[in-house]
Amino acid sequence: MSTNPARRNAIEAIASQPRLQGSFDFRNEKIDLIYGQNVFSLDKMEKRLPKDVFKSLKASIEAGIKLDAAAADVVAAAIKDWALERGATHYAHVFYPLTGFTAEKHDTFFEPNGNGTLAQFSGKALIQAEPDASSFPNGGLRSTFEARGYTAWDVTSPAYIFDTENGSTLCIPTAFVSWKGEALDKKTPLLRSMAAVNKAASRVLALFGKKHGYISASCGPEQEYFLIDARLFHLRPDLYTCGRSLFGAKPAKGQEFEDQYFGTIPDRVLACMMETERECFKLGIPIKTRHNEVAPAQYEVAPIYESANVAHDHQMLTMTLLRRVATKHGFVCLLAEKPFAGVNGSGKHVNWSIGGAGVGNLLEPG
Incomplete structure (x- = not known):
């Protein structure tokens, strides 16, 4: 002892x-019954979105086709309604800076106006935000005074609700870049590398006459x-x-x-x-x-x-x-x-x- x-x-x-x-x-x-209950998955998207919007969103997820602003507004409204039903009061663009941990800034859905308080969440708020990037590590890519950074919605990773004892938050996975487009996180290089893998693998498969669709990297991290x-x-x-x-x-x-x-x-x-x-x-x-x-x-x-x-x-x-x-x-x-x-x-x-x-x-x- x-x-x-x-x-x-x-x-x-x-x-x-x-x-x-x-x-x-x-x-x-x-x-x-509990698996994926806090995730805005494809099946939930299909139930809540008009067919043409769901088709556009799925094409964006699977083939990288840009989602237009009108469709983004419809998607944002559907995500907001689902999140409010699940008890969420705030949303956050979640990103992965070079600290090795997650980072996030929470914004409430509710904005006061002349008639009281309403829940608001636009396609613009879904797609992009501007957190202060001056104090995140950047590997010497930029000066501290170049503070502006952008978080951009990653449509390939579903939004989810994170529950705590006191409430719930809608979390939107995002990439984090500087105003010049330099990667300030770990997701951006990953997305670029996956695009490079798809491009290179597609060229090789084409030589063998293979019809393949999108080639994706898969991981199972222990x-x-x-x-x-x-x-x-x-x-x-x-x-x-x-x-x-x-x-x-x-x-x-x-x-x-x-x-x-x-x-x-x-x-x-x-x-x-x-x-x-x-x-x-x-x-x-x-x-x-x-x-x-x-x-x-x-x-x-x-x-x-x-x-x-x-x-x-x-x-x-x-x-x-x-x-x-x-x-x-x-x-x-x-x-x-x-x-x-x-x-x-x-x-x-x-x-x-x-x-x-x-x-x-x-x-x-x-």
Whole structure:
């Protein structure tokens, strides 16, 4: 037992902690009913949009054809009505700057006028916004005084509702560029690379006389992470400040016996995993696998592969949900690549391929 009183008290509190009562039970829920319920998916678009607008939007999603302003206004109205029905009060253009995390600015749907308060959301607000870009990292592309940045709606990734305890927000995935068009985020290079893959693959397939349609990259990123009890976490200023250990003695037992890998998942951890999966399912994230990883207190979650762009957005959402749900269960989720010396780090292996509806998986052997 530790001679440090604070650590000893934390360990005693953890040992005497009663089992957390879950707020839901998967046995009483149908996953197919909650899956994607907070996503403005193609089936919801088809039900809510006029046929010609839905056709234009689908062409924009699948072939990159520009959506005209009139159609954008109709789409914005449909998204607004759906979001208000789901209890949303604000909308946000969500983007992915070079910080490695998501960024967003929330604007309310409601604008006062002479007759009271009305919900307003135009096609212009859906397609583009202008957040201040001066304080985001840019890799030396621009000077700080060049503050203007633009977020542009990414039609290939569906809008979704993000629920919190106090309300809900409509989140619109966007690209983030400077006023000169320089990429200030991680989505813009990804979208450009996917367009380049489609162009190059189409040229090759044309040589073989293949009718292929759009060629897309697919990804299935695995996410490894550590769950640390919050009471122990807050005793470590290095973990609290940096998200990883900077000092400390080597533990008496690490991963020498390889008994953690694929072992039985502790009940408290499993409860946290299940709630995270439920939140992922509501956002249409196709979580497939959960298991113990090699290092003590290390775990993994992995999805079914999907379009690389959507997989990227879902990966960022998964990390957000892992951290958020962990706190409800008294944990802190560490996502750093190497939080502890002497044991395995947390990899983010990406299962990647290219293909299309007409040709299947182009990297499948044989």
